[in-house]
Amino acid sequence: xxxxxxxxxxxxxxxxxxxxxxxxxxxxxxxxxxxxxxxxxxxxxxxxxxxxxxxxxxxxxxxxxxxxxxxxxxxxxxxxxxxxxxxxxxxxxxxxxxxxxxxxxxxxxxxxxxxxxxxxxxxxxxxxxxxxxxxxxxxxxxxxxxxxxxxxxxxxxxxxxxxxxxxxxxxxxxxxxxxxxxxxxxxxxxxxxxxxxxxxxxxxxxxxxxxxxxxxxxxxxxxxxxxxxxxxxxxxxxxxxxxxxxxxxxxxxxxxxxxxxxxxxxxxxxxxxxxxxxxxxxxxxxxxxxxxxxxxxxxxxxxxxxxxxxxxxxxxxxxxxxxxxxxxxxxxxxxxxxxxxxx
Numbered sequence: 107x108x109x110x111x112x113x114x115x116x117x118x119x120x121x122x123x124x125x126x127x128x129x130x131x132x133x134x135x136x137x138x139x140x141x142x143x144x145x146x147x148x149x150x151x152x153x154x155x156x157x158x159x160x161x162x163x164x165x166x167x168x169x170x171x172x173x174x175x176x177x178x179x180x181x182x183x184x185x186x187x188x189x190x191x192x193x194x195x196x197x198x199x200x201x202x203x204x205x206x207x208x209x210x211x212x213x214x215x216x217x218x219x220x221x222x223x224x225x226x227x228x229x230x231x232x233x234x235x236x237x238x239x240x241x242x243x244x245x246x247x248x249x250x251x252x253x254x255x256x257x258x259x260x261x262x263x264x265x266x267x268x269x270x271x272x273x274x275x276x277x278x279x280x281x282x283x284x285x286x287x288x289x290x291x292x293x294x295x296x297x298x299x300x301x302x303x304x305x306x307x308x309x310x311x312x313x314x315x316x317x318x319x320x321x322x323x324x325x326x327x328x329x330x331x332x333x334x335x336x337x338x339x340x341x342x343x344x345x346x347x348x349x350x351x352x353x354x355x356x357x358x359x360x361x362x363x364x365x366x367x368x369x370x371x372x373x374x375x376x377x378x379x380x381x382x383x384x385x386x387x388x389x390x391x392x393x394x395x396x397x398x399x400x401x402x403x404x405x406x407x408x409x410x411x412x413x414x415x416x417x418x419x420x421x422x423x424x425x426x427x428x429x430x431x432x433x434x435x436x437x438x439x440x441x442x443x444x445x446x447x448x449x
Contacts, residue, residue, distance in 0.1 A: 149215025165249025286313030293366025313371025
């Protein structure tokens with residue numbers, strides 16, 4: 107028996123042959139789309155704004171700046187307001203894309219082209235719609251901040267996603283990845299609402315690592331190399347936690363989105379991975395995971411719905427309210443100083 111190899115119950119699921127059960131479709135497509143969008147955007151910024159191509163942000167946000175990334179507020183301007191603002195922002199987004207691509211169509215034609223049925227348009231314009239630009243929770247993954255950002259995400263998605271999709275299939279991998287991207291965006295909005303706009307598919311990449319952990323848990327007895335695999339997964343978690351703990355206050359890395367993506371990937375992974383041998387204990391574990399996931403989702407939605415936005419680290423005073431008081435005092439003191447100088 108080789109080093110790190112353990113006995114298995116039945117047939118081992120971590121053999122190379124089992125990783126070729128399904129064809130590869132989602133992970134290669136996800137990587138190609140993200141890389142191409144970043145490359146096109148980075149080249150565009152290098153040509154038009156004379157930026158270093160390796161340091162340039164590229165992706166959907168290059169052509170619709172600020173309309174595809176996730177953020178809770180912009181300098182205390184509500185980016186999660188409801189009502190007709192959502193329709194206004196949608197029209198602005200389409201107009202921005204149309205102008206960049208030099209489409210000769212007016213806004214109404216673009217809306218008809220993108221939205222299709224009138225019912226969907228009415229839903230987007232509904233007065234009780236709380237979320238403005240809800241598509242951000244999906245589109246932010248298609249923009250990356252620089253070359254290192256897209257390169258690291260590509261490598262993680264490649265080396266973690268290919269084995270998962272080969273064994274669990276593209277549908278399961280797609281569900282876990284995309285739902286975790288959404289949850290990562292929500293977690294970022296709840297925990298780090300004052301940060302800069304969130305971009306990148308890192309939440310989905312962390313979900314793939316969590317899906318490996320879920321696969322290991324649900325198929326523990328069928329994994330021949332379960333102990334080395336567990337050690338590697340725990341090592342990656344430890345390194346990331348350490349990097350987050352040592353991060354500087356001005357660090358723009360979306361650690362909250364990483365955590366949200368990992369947590370969602372673990373929960374959805376427990377529910378959607380192929381379970382070769384189902385046990386009663388595993389069913390209980392799935393139920394606990396769903397309960398925790400629903401609790402986290404409700405917390406994020408309620409927390410984001412509150413105004414003024416605050417993180418859990420703001421204390422009792424919301425950040426925007428404190429900022430408004432500070433700016434008001436500064437303005438008042440400035441006016442008094444000018445008046446005293448005049449006299």
